[in-house]
Amino acid sequence: MSGVARAPSVDAAPAPFPYDGPAALRQPIIDALEQVVDPEVALNIVDVGLVYGVSVDATRLHVRLTMTSAACPVVDVIIDDVERELDRVLPAGLRIEVELVWEPAWTAERMSEGAKRFMGW
Amino acid sequence: MATPQRVRPAARRAPSRPALAVALRALSIAAVAASLLSGIAGGLLRVGVVLPSTDDAPWLAQAGMQHAALMICGFLGTVIGIERAVAVKRRLAFAAPLASALGGVCLLLGRVGPGARLMLLAALVFVAVNGVVVARQRAAHTWLLLVAALAWLCGCALFALQGGQGDAVAAALPWWFAFLVITIAAERLEMTRLMRRGPAMQALLGGVLLLMLAGAAWSTWLSAWSPAVGGLLFGASLSLLAAWLAVFDIARRTVFARGLSRYMAVCLLGGYTWLAVAGAAWAGSAYGLPLRDAALHALGLGFIVSMMMGHAPVILPAVARVKLQFGALFYLPLLILHGSLALRLGAGLADVAMRAVGAVGNAAAIAAFVLTVIGAAFVWQFHHGASRAAEVIR
Numbered sequence: 001m002s003g004v005a006r007a008p009s010v011d012a013a014p015a016p017f018p019y020d021g022p023a024a025l026r027q028p029i030i031d032a033l034e035q036v037v038d039p040e041v042a043l044n045i046v047d048v049g050l051v052y053g054v055s056v057d058a059t060r061l062h063v064r065l066t067m068t069s070a071a072c073p074v075v076d077v078i079i080d081d082v083e084r085e086l087d088r089v090l091p092a093g094l095r096i097e098v099e100l101v102w103e104p105a106w107t108a109e110r111m112s113e114g115a116k117r118f119m120g121w
Numbered sequence: 122m123a124t125p126q127r128v129r130p131a132a133r134r135a136p137s138r139p140a141l142a143v144a145l146r147a148l149s150i151a152a153v154a155a156s157l158l159s160g161i162a163g164g165l166l167r168v169g170v171v172l173p174s175t176d177d178a179p180w181l182a183q184a185g186m187q188h189a190a191l192m193i194c195g196f197l198g199t200v201i202g203i204e205r206a207v208a209v210k211r212r213l214a215f216a217a218p219l220a221s222a223l224g225g226v227c228l229l230l231g232r233v234g235p236g237a238r239l240m241l242l243a244a245l246v247f248v249a250v251n252g253v254v255v256a257r258q259r260a261a262h263t264w265l266l267l268v269a270a271l272a273w274l275c276g277c278a279l280f281a282l283q284g285g286q287g288d289a290v291a292a293a294l295p296w297w298f299a300f301l302v303i304t305i306a307a308e309r310l311e312m313t314r315l316m317r318r319g320p321a322m323q324a325l326l327g328g329v330l331l332l333m334l335a336g337a338a339w340s341t342w343l344s345a346w347s348p349a350v351g352g353l354l355f356g357a358s359l360s361l362l363a364a365w366l367a368v369f370d371i372a373r374r375t376v377f378a379r380g381l382s383r384y385m386a387v388c389l390l391g392g393y394t395w396l397a398v399a400g401a402a403w404a405g406s407a408y409g410l411p412l413r414d415a416a417l418h419a420l421g422l423g424f425i426v427s428m429m430m431g432h433a434p435v436i437l438p439a440v441a442r443v444k445l446q447f448g449a450l451f452y453l454p455l456l457i458l459h460g461s462l463a464l465r466l467g468a469g470l471a472d473v474a475m476r477a478v479g480a481v482g483n484a485a486a487i488a489a490f491v492l493t494v495i496g497a498a499f500v501w502q503f504h505h506g507a508s509r510a511a512e513v514i515r
Binding site for chain 2: 120
């Protein structure tokens with residue numbers, strides 16, 4: 001193992017989603033998830049508010065992710081992209097688990113300020 | 122000490138592919154291609170253009186007669202059926218696209234009755250699949266997807282009742298187009314959730330789509346009473362929908378993004394323009410103006426195919442597991458499509474020869490798009506295959 005100590009995140013800016021794991025991994029994980037873009041809306045999944053939370057322990061990283069629609073055919077593509085981007089920044093040996101959740105349902109309130117500005121709020 | 126292996130969910134999720142599934146998949150792809158290619162050949166035949174080496178092919182006359190059924194049910198219905206089946210992740214859901222794909226082949230072989238019944242079966246299964254979607258997420262856009270499926274069912278029932286012969290296509294057309302247009306409207310409504318929405322927006326869309334269904338219903342059941350009203354209602358609803366999309370759709374915002382997002386928005390906004398034209402032409406045609414070709418193709422090609430060209434780069438990776446490298450070249454088929462359509466509906470209105478030239482351009486646009494997609498898949502493989510190899514070497 002890479003020996004990353006598990007510690008609560010104490011950085012200045014709050015994470016855009018609940019994060020429970022080593023502080024050292026927090027920003028790389030956020031950056032990686034921000035690489036996953038839904039081209040239809042020209043926004044990344046963090047800004048749209050699709051990431052419900054990330055937790056990291058000694059053996060695994062668990063992402064809770066939602067979609068805006070149950071009829072969305074690109075779910076698997078987005079999940080693949082999430083896995084690929086996380087794979088690039090995480091220490092080897094950490095298992096990546098992406099869980100698709102529908103509760104609570106996504107609402108536009110979850111969007112970042114930047115995303116809302118882009119959409120003309 | 123050996124580095125522990127990372128266990129990635131993708132590896133665990135990788136589906137095993139039994140031989141039957143692979144065979145059905147290959148069969149579906151071949152059948153979709155048959156519907157698309159023969160549908161295009163049939164469309165060209167209708168404007169008097171016979172492709173080389175097809176002039177005495179027995180399927181060509183069928184393709185000419187069943188052009189709309191091949192394009193809407195055999196091709197688009199199958200593609201949408203696959204897209205929805207992928208989303209609900211139920212194996213049985215693939216029965217819908219399988220049936221519509223085979224239905225297209227039957228039509229080509231001159232087995233019109235069985236072909237029409239297969240389309241009906243496809244629509245029935247598709248309604249059930251959309252019922253599953255609604256059960257999973259009760260939202261305005263999922264209900265609309267179900268309404269769209271019911272419109273397809275209604276069109277296919279009319280088509281099958283008349284055995285696919287005579288005026289069967291004309292009877293089914295408003296319903297088939299309602300299926301496609303309401304499907305698109307539902308998906309665009311879902312996207313508006315990212316914008317600040319007033320309460321009137323959803324109600325307005327509901328009103329417009331009710332008008333569309335009323336127009337289709339009038340055309341089907343009340344045309345003996347007053348033949349023009351159905352076409353007028355249907356056409357008005359198309360133009361009103363174009364206005365709704367122009368005001369509320371996110372494409373107005375995403376056109377200011379870059380790359381693929383901007384390209385998709387350009388496809389959408391171009392499509393909305395043709396939707397408005399289609400509405401006016403549909404209503405005019407109902408009052409006896411020679412605008413039927415314009416109405417059907419502004420809608421089918423200008424709106425729906427333009428929309429399809431915009432979404433293929435994101436849908437294909439999802440349904441066919443093929444990744445595409447987006448590039449500026451994607452704009453070329455789009456340009457050919459809209460340019461040739463302008464020719465067909467402009468100069469082609471008075472001049473049959475120009476209409477044929479425009480139609481050839483329409484077909485060329487779709488061919489250029491298919492080539493662009495194939496090229497984009499190779500370019501992606503080239504780039505990412507190379508980077509993966511580099512990772513392994515490192």
